Amino acid sequence: MPYIQYLQIPELNRRLLKVWLRNKDVFMKNVKLNFLPPFLEPILYLLAMGFGLGTFVDNIDGVSYAQFIAPALIAVSIMYASFFECTYGSYVRMYYQKTFDAIVATPLIIDDVIAGELFWGATRSTINALVMTPVILIFGLIDFKYAILIIPFAFLGGLLFACIGMCFTAITPNIMALNYPALLFITPMFLFSGTFFPLDVLPETLQYFALAFLPLTHIVRVIRTLAYGSLEPFIIVDVLWILIASVIFFILSMNLMKKRLII
Amino acid sequence: MVPINLIIKADNLVKRYNNLTAVDNISFYVKEGEMFGFLGPNGAGKTTTMKMIQCVSPKTSGKLEVFGMDVSTHQREIKKYMGVVPQENNLDPDFTVYENLRNYSRYFDISMEEAEKRIEELLNFVQLIDKKNSTTEYLSGGMKRRLVLARALLNNPRLIVLDEPTVGLDPQARHLIWEKLRALKKKGVTIVLTTHYLDEAEKLCDRLVVMDYGKIIVEGEPSQIIKDHIGTGVVEVDNYPELVECLQKSDSIYEVMGDIIVIYTNDPVHITNQLSMECSLDKMTTRKATLEDVFLKLTGRKLRD
Numbered sequence: 001m002p003y004i005q006y007l008q009i010p011e012l013n014r015r016l017l018k019v020w021l022r023n024k025d026v027f028m029k030n031v032k033l034n035f036l037p038p039f040l041e042p043i044l045y046l047l048a049m050g051f052g053l054g055t056f057v058d059n060i061d062g063v064s065y066a067q068f069i070a071p072a073l074i075a076v077s078i079m080y081a082s083f084f085e086c087t088y089g090s091y092v093r094m095y096y097q098k099t100f101d102a103i104v105a106t107p108l109i110i111d112d113v114i115a116g117e118l119f120w121g122a123t124r125s126t127i128n129a130l131v132m133t134p135v136i137l138i139f140g141l142i143d144f145k146y147a148i149l150i151i152p153f154a155f156l157g158g159l160l161f162a163c164i165g166m167c168f169t170a171i172t173p174n175i176m177a178l179n180y181p182a183l184l185f186i187t188p189m190f191l192f193s194g195t196f197f198p199l200d201v202l203p204e205t206l207q208y209f210a211l212a213f214l215p216l217t218h219i220v221r222v223i224r225t226l227a228y229g230s231l232e233p234f235i236i237v238d239v240l241w242i243l244i245a246s247v248i249f250f251i252l253s254m255n256l257m258k259k260r261l262i263i
Numbered sequence: 264m265v266p267i268n269l270i271i272k273a274d275n276l277v278k279r280y281n282n283l284t285a286v287d288n289i290s291f292y293v294k295e296g297e298m299f300g301f302l303g304p305n306g307a308g309k310t311t312t313m314k315m316i317q318c319v320s321p322k323t324s325g326k327l328e329v330f331g332m333d334v335s336t337h338q339r340e341i342k343k344y345m346g347v348v349p350q351e352n353n354l355d356p357d358f359t360v361y362e363n364l365r366n367y368s369r370y371f372d373i374s375m376e377e378a379e380k381r382i383e384e385l386l387n388f389v390q391l392i393d394k395k396n397s398t399t400e401y402l403s404g405g406m407k408r409r410l411v412l413a414r415a416l417l418n419n420p421r422l423i424v425l426d427e428p429t430v431g432l433d434p435q436a437r438h439l440i441w442e443k444l445r446a447l448k449k450k451g452v453t454i455v456l457t458t459h460y461l462d463e464a465e466k467l468c469d470r471l472v473v474m475d476y477g478k479i480i481v482e483g484e485p486s487q488i489i490k491d492h493i494g495t496g497v498v499e500v501d502n503y504p505e506l507v508e509c510l511q512k513s514d515s516i517y518e519v520m521g522d523i524i525v526i527y528t529n530d531p532v533h534i535t536n537q538l539s540m541e542c543s544l545d546k547m548t549t550r551k552a553t554l555e556d557v558f559l560k561l562t563g564r565k566l567r568d
Contacts, residue, residue, distance in 0.1 A: 015370075018369050018370055021366075021369060022355075022366050022369075025358070025362070025366060026355075026357040026358070029357060029358075097353065097355070097356060098349075098351060098353035099353065099355060101319075101349060101353050102349075102353040102354075102355070102367070103370060104319050105317060105319070105342065105345075105347035105349070105415075106342055106367070106370035106371055106418075107339040107340075107342050107343045107370065107371060107372075108339075108370055109338060109339065262319075262320070262321065263280065263320060
C-alpha cells in the first residue's frame with residue numbers, strides 16, 4: 001500500500017516550539033500592522049453588512065442580521081488567518097527564504113519545523129479571535145457568558161485550517177498554484193457555510209454536503225452557539241468533527257511535507 | 264574499527280534519485296582537525312554528499328558516520344556539533360544581523376546570556392559588529408556570507424561543512440573568509456568544503472577528492488595529486504599541426520586544448536630547450552603545474568551544465 005506512507009504518525013518534539021518562537025518574533029516585529037486587520041475588518045463588515053444590508057433583512061432565528069453574521073466573521077477570520085499563514089506564508093519560508101533549510105541544519109528536524117508552522121498558524125487564528133471578539137462584544141452583538149470559550153476554540157479551528165493549508169503547500173508546484181485552493185475551496189466556504197445566511201435555505205443535499213465537507217460550517221456553528229450565550233449539546237458533534245479532521249490532516253500534512261522536503 | 268580521530272567516515276556510500284545515481288559508491292574519510300575539500304564539475308555529486316553529511320538527505324545505501332555516529336539514526340546529536348554554511352545564503356530577511364544569530368542560537372538550546380556573549384565574539388570575529396542592528400537584506404554579498412559563517416559557529420562546532428563558501432565574492436571578501444577558516448582550523452575545528460575555485464582548494468585543503476559523475480576519481484594532498492598527475496611544471500604553446508608532429512616524436516606528455524597545447528613535465532627547462540631546438544619554436548609559456556591542470560585533465564573540458 002503506497003498510501004500508508006502518508007499516514008505515519010509524526011514525531012512531536014518540544015523543539016517545535018523554537019520554530020513557533022521564530023515565527024512569533026517575526027510577527028512581533030510588525031505587531032501593529034498585524035493587529036490592524038482583525039481589529040478593522042469586523043468593524044467594516046458589521047457596518048456595511050450588519051447595519052447596512054441588515055436593515056433589509058428580517059430577524060434570523062430571532063436575532064438581528066448583525067448578530068447573525070458577527071460570529072461568522074470570527075469564524076471566517078480563523079479560517080483565513082491559519083490557511084493563508086500555512087499556504088503562502090509557509091511556502092515563502094520554505095521556497096524563497098529557505099528558512100526551513102536553515103533550521104534543519106541545527107538539532108531540529110523537518111517534523112519540528114512543520115509542526116511548529118502548524119501550531120503557529122493556529123496561533124494566528126487565536127490572535128485574530130482574541131482581537132475580534134472584544135470588538136464585537138463592544139458592539140453588543142455577542143453574549144458575554146461563553147464568549148471567552150471562543151478563544152481556545154479558535155486554536156482548534158485554526159489548527160484544522162493550518163493543516164489543510166499545509167497539505168496544499170506540500171503538493172503545490174509553485175506559489176501561483178496556491179490560488180486554486182484559495183479560490184475553489186476557501187471562497188465557496190466563506191459564502192456557503194452558514195456564514196451570511198442560514199444553511200437551511202439551501203437544498204437539502206447541499207446542506208449535507210456543507211456539513212460533511214466544509215469545515216467552516218462546523219466552526220461557524222460552534223462559535224454562533226457560544227456567541228448566542230447558549231451551550232447547545234449539538235456542538236459536541238461539531239467539535240468532534242473538527243478534532244478528527246484536525247488529526248487526519250495534521251498527520252497527512254506532516255507526511256506530505258516530509259515527502260516533498262526530504263529528498 | 265573506526266579510529267577515534269576520524270570525524271567522517273563513508274563506505275560505499277550511494278545516493279540515488281529515481282533513476283539518477285548522484286553519488287555512486289564512494290568511500291572517504293576526514294580526520295579530526297583537517298581541512299578537506301570536495302572538487303568536481305557541476306552535478307558531480309558534491310552537494311549531495313554534503314547534504315548526506317549534514318543529515319538532511321538520507322543515503323540510499325552504504326555507510327556514513329559523522330563523529331562515529333550513523334547519520335540515519337543520530338541526526339539530532341550529530342547536528343548539535345556541526346556548523347553548516349549552505350550554498351545559498353538562507354538568512355532570515357525579517358531579522359537584523361543580531362536577531363538572526365539570537366534566533367538561531369535558540370535552535371541549539373544556547374542560553375540567552377551565553378548567546379549574547381557568543382554573538383558579540385562572533386560578530387567581532389567576522390568583522391560585522393558595526394552591522395549588528397542592520398537588516399540582513401541590506402548587507403553586501405560578502406557580509407551575508409560572513410554572517411552565515413558566524414551563524415554556523417554559534418554552537419562551537421567540531422565540524423564545519425561549507426558548500427561553495429566563497430562563490431560570487433570579490434577577492435577581498437574571499438581572502439577574509441580564507442583567513443577565518445584558517446583561524447578556525449588552528450583552533451582544531453575540522454573543516455569540509457566544496458569549491459569550484461581550484462586555487463582556493465590548493466591553498467586551503469590538507470587533503471581533497473575530485474568527484475565526477477558521482478564517483479571519486481582522485482584523492483590525496485593537493486601537491487601530491489599535482490605531482491602524480493601532471494608533474495611540477497606546465498609548458499603552454501600555440502597549437503600548430505607541425506608542432507603536434509614534432510611532439511609526437513618526443514616522448515613528452517601533452518594535451519591539445521583548443522588553440523593551445525599543454526605539455527606536462529617535471530623538467531620544464533628540458534622541454535623548452537627541446538622545443539626550441541627540435542621543433543624550432545620560440546613562443547612558449549612555462550608555469551608551475553596547478554590543481555586546475557589536474558582537474559581539467561581528469562574531468563575533461565566538456566561543459567557540464
